[in-house]
Amino acid sequence: MLWIVARTVVYGLVVYDFEGLRQEFLDAVAPLIDAGTLKVPEDRVEGLANAPVLFCKLMRGENRGKAGIEVA
Known part of the structure; x- marks a missing residue:
């Protein structure tokens, strides 16, 4: 309404x-990225077991940049 x-x-x-x-x-x-002058922030976790933690962090707006999950 506002x-x-x-x-x-x-x-x-x-x-x-x-x-x-x-x-x-x-x-x-x-x-700039190649020279290391500009760094791209990202939150990463290892393993699918940690995906829910990262997802909750993302939904609360607590992440920085991209959110990624490392899997082997």
């Missing part, structure tokens, strides 16, 4: 809206 009163407009962000900028992004960011 959205209607405030006349709020909500737009979704779709990565494909920026597909034309992909190469520019890769050219700017890839060298």
